Amino acid sequence: MQNSKPFVDANKKSVLQFPKRTAFSLFYPEIMQADPFLFVYNSRLFLFYEEMLLGRGLGFIKMVSTTDLKHWTKPVTITYDEKCHFSYPFVFEEGGDIYMMPETGCDHNIRLYKAVNDDLTRFELYKVILARDKEPENLYFDFADSSLYKKGNTYYLFTSYCDDKTYYLELYTSSRFDGDYKLHPESPICVSNKYGRCAGSLIEANGKLYRPTQDCEIVYGGQVHIMEIDELTLNTYKEHLVKENVIPQEQEYYKEGGHQVNFAEFKGQTVIATDVRFTTSFLLERIRLKIMKLLHLRKNNEY
Numbered sequence: 071m072q073n074s075k076p077f078v079d080a081n082k083k084s085v086l087q088f089p090k091r092t093a094f095s096l097f098y099p100e101i102m103q104a105d106p107f108l109f110v111y112n113s114r115l116f117l118f119y120e121e122m123l124l125g126r127g128l129g130f131i132k133m134v135s136t137t138d139l140k141h142w143t144k145p146v147t148i149t150y151d152e153k154c155h156f157s158y159p160f161v162f163e164e165g166g167d168i169y170m171m172p173e174t175g176c177d178h179n180i181r182l183y184k185a186v187n188d189d190l191t192r193f194e195l196y197k198v199i200l201a202r203d204k205e206p207e208n209l210y211f212d213f214a215d216s217s218l219y220k221k222g223n224t225y226y227l228f229t230s231y232c233d234d235k236t237y238y239l240e241l242y243t244s245s246r247f248d249g250d251y252k253l254h255p256e257s258p259i260c261v262s263n264k265y266g267r268c269a270g271s272l273i274e275a276n277g278k279l280y281r282p283t284q285d286c287e288i289v290y291g292g293q294v295h296i297m298e299i300d301e302l303t304l305n306t307y308k309e310h311l312v313k314e315n316v317i318p319q320e321q322e323y324y325k326e327g328g329h330q331v332n333f334a335e336f337k338g339q340t341v342i343a344t345d346v347r348f349t350t351s352f353l354l355e356r357i358r359l360k361i362m363k364l365l366h367l368r369k370n371n372e373y
């Protein structure tokens with residue numbers, strides 16, 4: 071945890087950076103990348119992330135990896151489904167096996183995928199671990215940006231939903247990583263557009279536990295804040311704010327903010343992964359989509 075200097079500063083070396091698109095384009099750019107997750111396995115650093123063709127479809131998960139922080143593999147597509155949006159690829163190890171818990175809230179559920187090879191290029195659906203019997207009123211999106219944390223013999227699952235106005239952070243518990251998950255008695259543990267949605271894995275540092283949050287109060291993906299978790303038990307939950315605005319918007323690259331932060335220790339170095347908010351205007355593409363909507367020709371997966 072850094073409290074006295076910016077989260078990302080000039081002293082840190084960039085080892086991988088996806089290019090930004092131009093600020094103005096007649097049509098949508100080819101791709102957008104977001105939600106980076108780092109994972110170390112078999113002396114290799116893996117970077118899982120969301121990729122999406124803006125305005126042309128739903129998100130899917132890709133992965134690159136490295137053994138030396140200099141040479142990276144070509145991107146590999148991990149998940150793809152024309153009917154479901156994938157993002158936030160939370161990857162973890164359990165019992166010697168590797169699992170991924172991506173966001174699939176468009177289907178109103180949380181799924182586990184299991185790696186079927188050691189180079190983590192193939193994952194297969196393992197189990198749906200959470201689904202709603204009844205949807206909240208005015209639901210805008212469901213089971214967003216879910217993160218899992220094990221404490222003792224209990225697994226704590228953090229996940230958010232949003233109605234037409236507000237983000238609600240729910241907490242579920244289970245004695246097994248793959249369920250059954252039960253709603254924590256204090257859920258929702260946070261009702262806030264500023265702190266009610268996770269921005270990456272929980273962080274352990276110096277005997278303390280932190281939860282990164284993404285700020286959607288003014289715009290989606292505006293900033294990341296850090297909450298310290300004071301109590302986490304089967305019956306209680308308490309947290310407080312310890313750091314605001316960890317994305318250094320005074321730097322040109324981050325001037326519009328970001329909404330994701332993840333860490334990994336790799337070969338004696340701390341590696342940090344962030345994404346960047348970037349606004350682009352697509353004049354002709356917006357006109358095209360509006361005409362298609364008026365003519366009832368726009369597909370449901372275009373947004």
